[in-house]
Amino acid sequence: MRTTEERLRDMRDAIDAAFRHLPSGRSDFEADEVVRFFLLKQVEIIGEAAFKISKDFKTAHSEIPWRKIEGTRHILVHDYFDVNWDTLWDIVTLHLEPLRKQVDDLLERLGAG
Template identity: 40%
Template sequence: MVARRISPRLSDIIEASVNIDAVLDGVSMAAFERDWQKRWLIERGIEIISEASRHLPKEIKDRRPEIPWSKVAGIGNILRHDYQRIAPDVLWKLVRDDLPLLESVCREELAAALRRESEG
């Protein structure tokens, strides 16, 4: 059986994180709360992160327990099916407090995956 390449999924998470950072660069929480367009862009980025995380192998999730993987996957369901429950301050906290660690972990895992993929 050929091992599934995980680098595209890790890259998707990193790219979405970088895009979220770009959208929020220089934006205050008050401005974010008033700007429905920014909130929609952030929600889309989080949906991408959530979906990509669902395709990462159990080995990565077991190796990186500091990431609440089930919550990362679950937020996508909330955004898709129960979107009216997501308050702007919850999104703000998620992208400001939680996303940097997820992006850092994914960058480390991507570097390792690319090394493995180039060897195999």
């Protein structure tokens, strides 16, 4: 079983992977199916890692939008046939950077940065 620190690192690693392959603009995102699905997978990984973190930890660190992260993963995995690419674009361009900072902060507080 993976530890909380490992799960947080999984989240951080998926965010970093998304950033390494983030297209330079929306039109490039729309034109590249492989990149879109790669980014989708990274967001799924982030959500799965978040889902596996204990409820107690999530309650103690409510500054992270755990439910939104988990809910997004649920939609992407179970409603895969109806992915909203606008939402995915917003997630990777607007929400991953602040989440990366929050995850880094948690890892630092845990002494696992």
